[in-house]
Amino acid sequence: MAEKVLVIGAGMAGLWTALALAPSGREVILLERDAGPPPGGADAAFADWTRRGVGQLRHSHAFLARLRNLIRDQHPALLADLLAEGCRELPFEDGLTSVHKRTYRPAPIDRDLVILTSRRTTLELVIRRYVERLPNVSLRGRPS
Ligand SMILES: Cc1cc2nc3c(=O)[nH]c(=O)nc-3n(C[C@H](O)[C@H](O)[C@H](O)COP(=O)(O)OP(=O)(O)OC[C@H]3O[C@@H](n4cnc5c(N)ncnc54)[C@H](O)[C@@H]3O)c2cc1C
Numbered sequence: 420m421a422e423k424v425l426v427i428g429a430g431m432a433g434l435w436t437a438l439a440l441a442p443s444g445r446e447v448i449l450l451e452r453d454a455g456p457p458p459g460g461a462d463a464a465f466a467d468w469t470r471r472g473v474g475q476l477r478h479s480h481a482f483l484a485r486l487r488n489l490i491r492d493q494h495p496a497l498l499a500d501l502l503a504e505g506c507r508e509l510p511f512e513d514g515l516t517s518v519h520k521r522t523y524r525p526a527p528i529d530r531d532l533v534i535l536t537s538r539r540t541t542l543e544l545v546i547r548r549y550v551e552r553l554p555n556v557s558l559r560g561r562p563s
Pocket of ligand 1: 427428429431432433449451452453471472473474475478479480481482540
């Protein structure tokens, strides 16, 4: 029988715990106090999702390159979902000032220095829906 893991809270830490443990075959149950997202896409989530449990729901957020690469390498379908819902990738070069650009010589590793950014509601909505589709993960809480 698969080991069962109970995760309290389906914020970023909870969702990432499920993503990390799902490939191990464990049964992962996420318990979330807040209601789920409203029906619809990223704009509906930004306008109407009420989350009393998190502090910065409508701020923009960013995943630094290491996490973005982890998503790209271990959950490529999730990266595709995030980009399809409007998340943006910011390559290293785009962050250089005009002064730095004058002397910048691209190195191969720079291609991996990409930040993934969006509204937090979008990141959570897309990751949550992806996690809910994983066969051995279930998310329990109040309905939308
Ligand atoms: C202004 C600001 C900007 C930030 N920008 C970034 C950024 O750009 N990039 C970045 O990586 N980080 C950023 N952070 C930090 C980031 O938001 C937090 O580190 C992250 O949200 C923590 O995730 P968490 O899952 O631990 O907690 P939370 O996101 O707080 O999630 C906790 C979850 O647990 C639920 N919960 C609580 N109690 C219970 C209970 N008893 N039963 C069931 N569920 C419960 C809550 O409803 C919530 O869903 C920022 C923080 C701030 C304040």
